[in-house]
Amino acid sequence: MKASKQFDVIVLGGGVGGVAAARKLASVGLSVALVEDRLVGGECHYWGCNPSKTLLRPIEVLNLAKAVPGVREALSGKQLDVAALFAKRDELIEHLSDLERTASLQQAGVVVFHGFGRLSGERTVRVAYALGDTTEAVLTARHAVVLATGTRPNVPEIPGLAQARPWTNRDLTTMTRVPPRALVVGGGPVAVEFATILSGLGSSVTLVVRENTLLCNCEPEARDLVAQSLRSNGVNIHLETQLSAVARPVAGGPVTATFNGRTIDIDEVVLAAGRRNNTDGIGLETIGLTGGETVCVNDHLQAVGVTGDWLYALGDTTGRARLSHISTYHGRIVAEIIAVRAAGRELSDNELTARDAGSLAQVIHTDPQVAWVGRTESQARAEGFAVRTRTARYPGAVSFLALYRDGFQGWAKLVINDETNTLLGATFVGPQFSELVQAATLAVVAKIPVTLLRHAVAPHPTVNQVWDPLLAEESELAALLSTAAQNAQRTA
Numbered sequence: 117m118k119a120s121k122q123f124d125v126i127v128l129g130g131g132v133g134g135v136a137a138a139r140k141l142a143s144v145g146l147s148v149a150l151v152e153d154r155l156v157g158g159e160c161h162y163w164g165c166n167p168s169k170t171l172l173r174p175i176e177v178l179n180l181a182k183a184v185p186g187v188r189e190a191l192s193g194k195q196l197d198v199a200a201l202f203a204k205r206d207e208l209i210e211h212l213s214d215l216e217r218t219a220s221l222q223q224a225g226v227v228v229f230h231g232f233g234r235l236s237g238e239r240t241v242r243v244a245y246a247l248g249d250t251t252e253a254v255l256t257a258r259h260a261v262v263l264a265t266g267t268r269p270n271v272p273e274i275p276g277l278a279q280a281r282p283w284t285n286r287d288l289t290t291m292t293r294v295p296p297r298a299l300v301v302g303g304g305p306v307a308v309e310f311a312t313i314l315s316g317l318g319s320s321v322t323l324v325v326r327e328n329t330l331l332c333n334c335e336p337e338a339r340d341l342v343a344q345s346l347r348s349n350g351v352n353i354h355l356e357t358q359l360s361a362v363a364r365p366v367a368g369g370p371v372t373a374t375f376n377g378r379t380i381d382i383d384e385v386v387l388a389a390g391r392r393n394n395t396d397g398i399g400l401e402t403i404g405l406t407g408g409e410t411v412c413v414n415d416h417l418q419a420v421g422v423t424g425d426w427l428y429a430l431g432d433t434t435g436r437a438r439l440s441h442i443s444t445y446h447g448r449i450v451a452e453i454i455a456v457r458a459a460g461r462e463l464s465d466n467e468l469t470a471r472d473a474g475s476l477a478q479v480i481h482t483d484p485q486v487a488w489v490g491r492t493e494s495q496a497r498a499e500g501f502a503v504r505t506r507t508a509r510y511p512g513a514v515s516f517l518a519l520y521r522d523g524f525q526g527w528a529k530l531v532i533n534d535e536t537n538t539l540l541g542a543t544f545v546g547p548q549f550s551e552l553v554q555a556a557t558l559a560v561v562a563k564i565p566v567t568l569l570r571h572a573v574a575p576h577p578t579v580n581q582v583w584d585p586l587l588a589e590e591s592e593l594a595a596l597l598s599t600a601a602q603n604a605q606r607t608a
Contacts, residue, residue, distance in 0.1 A: 121227075123149040125454055126241050126257045128233045128398065129264035131158025132440050133431035135221065136447030137262055142225040144455045149255050150226050151233035151243055156214040159266055159285075160440035163209075167289035168309055170205040172481045175316030179483055180547065183521035198294060198317060205289075212290070229253060235261070235399030239426055242399075259458045262450055263411055263419075263429040265398060267391035267438060272301070272359070280364035280371050282385040288313070295319055295383035299373050301359060302388035303330045305480045308342055310388050311351050312482050321351045322382070324375055326389075328356050331486070335493065335543045337507075337527050338486045342545075345483055391438060403427065410435030415469035417450045428454065437476050446470060474540070477557045479550040484525060487553035490541030490560045493531050502534040506586045510546060513585040516577050521547060528552075530566070530586050538563045548579055555583070566590040 125141050127134045130152030138150045155162050174196050181187045210216065218228050231243040231253070239261060243253040269284035271277065282301075283291075288310055294317045300310050303325030315321045323346070330346075330353070331339045343353060354375065361374040362385060371382050396408035403422055405411065411429040412420040413436075419427040428450050431443030453468050477489040496503045510526035511517035518524050526546025533540050542556035559569055570587040574580035 120254045120256070121149070122256045122258065123147045123227070124258050124458060125149070125260045125262065126151065126233075126239075126255050127262045127264060128235075128241060129158075129262075129266055129394075129433070130154075130156040130228070131264055131266050131431070131443060132160050133443030133447040134158070134262065134264035135217075136444045137264065137430065137451045138221065138226045138447075139224055140448055140451035141454060144451075146259070146455060146458060148226045149229060149241075150221060151229045151231065151241060151255075153230070153232040155212065156217045156221065156228060156230075157210075158440075160443075161209065162212055163286040163289050165440050167205050167209050168285070168313065169481055170208050171201065171289070171313045172309065172316075174201050175312065176481070176483060179316075180521055183523055185522065196317065201317075202292065209290070229255075234397060235402050237402050238424065257426070260426050260428055260454045262454075263395070263398070263427070263433050264431055264443070264447065265394040265433050266443075267393055267432045269387055270390040270392050271387060272389055274359045274362060276362040276364070277359065277385070280362045280385060281367070282362075282387050284387050285310075288386055297382040298322070298384050298386055299324060299371075299380070299382045300386045300388060302390070303327050303332070303355075304388065304390075305331065305478070307388035308346065308480060308482050310386055311346055312349075314386070315346070315349045315351050322380065323351055323353045324357050324359060324373075325353065325355050326358050330355075331480070333492070334486060334488065335529055337529070338488070338543055338545045341484055341525065341527060342480070342482050342486060349483075391432070393433065393435075395433060415465075415471075416453050416463065417446060417470055425457075436470075436472060439476065439478060442472055442476065445472065471561065475557060475560045477553050479553065481550070484546045485548065485550045486543070486545050487550045488541065488543040489553055489557045490539065491531060492541055492543065493529070496531050496533075496540045501540060503540060504532050504534050506530045506532065506589065508582070508585040510582060514581050517579070517582075519577070520579070526582065528582055528586060530556075532566055532590075536563065537565045537567060539566065539569075544582065546579075546582070549582070552580065552582055555580075 124146040126149045127138045128151050130150050138148045141148045178196055181191055221228055229243045231245040233241045233243045236242045239257040241255045245251055298314045298319045299322045300307050301324050308330060311321050311323050329339050330343050357375050359373055359375050364371045371385055372379050373382055393410055400407045411433050413429050413434045417428050417430055418425050419429055430446035430450050432438045449470050474490055480486040493505055507529045511524050528544045531541040539559045544552045567590055570590050574583055
């Protein structure tokens with residue numbers, strides 16, 4: 117049985133980006149359908165950023181407290197209350213229920229379809245409901261279809277791995293017990309955060325990394341500080357290593373993992389080895405695109421290769437960035453673009469464009485935290501920019517930072533475009549340094565000259581003074597002295 121319905125816009129995928137788009141579109145009076153086959157709110161809210169940071173925060177606070185004289189003594193021998201930690205996480209992820217989120221969207225005017233949506237031609241989406249329900253909705257869009265289908269965990273093809281039922285981010289972030297021994301596969305931001313969570317909650321952790329370094333997209337100093345911290349907390353890191361076999365003879369029992377010719381016994385394998393696009397099976401082939409791949413978009417987030425400018429994509433689906441805050445940003449931008457075009461106005465190439473290229477910000481919640489925006493030095497040079505850098509180590513460069521905790525370690529770097537005197541990128545590594553990155557993001561996006569940034573004086577004593585030694589040499593003095601010398605020579 118089929119029921120046909122028409123909307124101004126159909127949003128396929130109910131993660132943070134899809135929800136942001138749907139809400140904004142409904143707020144300007146367009147009729148909107150949101151299709152989601154799992155929980156409305158998406159990966160980030162239920163199984164990603166929110167629960168993982170809820171697990172990380174108590175570990176971070178306890179480590180900080182134990183490094184502060186006077187507090188450390190009061191907490192001697194104290195451990196985290198894991199049950200209370202899990203209860204807080206469950207509250208934050210709404211006990212894996214999307215009833216309130218769905219009701220909120222419906223109240224905002226969005227029609228929510230809980231089912232699997234797939235394209236079946238231009239501006240048409242078919243929605244299949246749960247197994248056993250033979251009804252199907254056929255939705256058509258007057259103006260646009262937005263793809264916000266996200267990603268899922270990658271499960272490498274390793275003998276025995278799938279049969280061993282490894283944990284993915286969904287299992288780790290909703291775990292109800294802490295495995296005594298865990299093997300984490302991967303070396304990126306998710307992997308190092310998982311290793312931090314598990315070791316902080318008492319697991320004996322082995323980290324298997326295919327590359328020759330952790331965090332290969334970060335500045336080398338950031339990688340080194342994170343690796344040093346993980347090792348100091350008992351994490352065994354194996355670089356340039358891949359699993360060759362996994363076995364779990366008894367369901368729910370111990371696991372054996374083989375790598376580098378050795379076998380270890382563990383309780384769980386945790387995968388953080390990349391993500392796969394959820395674009396297979398959604399009917400891209402019916403409109404001339406290839407399923408299973410990212411959807412290439414222009415800066416108006418319109419799908420390239422689809423005539424009529426009716427198909428849009430955002431967030432993870434585009435491959436531009438797998439970050440929830442970028443998905444939300446894309447969702448709001450794409451809604452504005454569709455609303456303007458629905459009102460009968462075409463946009464120029466420079467109007468309402470997504471301006472995320474070269475200005476992406478990200479935080480890794482390890483101890484120390486890693487936060488960066490834009491390009492690293494190597495990325496900037498590879499793209500042909502003429503650059504100079506400013507670096508500093510802490511507390512050496514700002515001695516009072518030692519008051520924040522014993523053993524304070526931090527590092528920062530600015531990557532500056534020599535031709536425009538503006539920031540191309542910035543990296544901060546240290547306790548609570550994640551709060552520094554937004555100022556750098558504003559500087560990158562607004563292209564503020566670093567000689568002007570130095571006049572934004574950070575208050576004392578705050579962590580913001582990390583900026584001071586980085587900008588201390590960025591003054592107009594050299595240029596003024598050079599001009600004065602040239603004038604003196606002319607008049608001599």
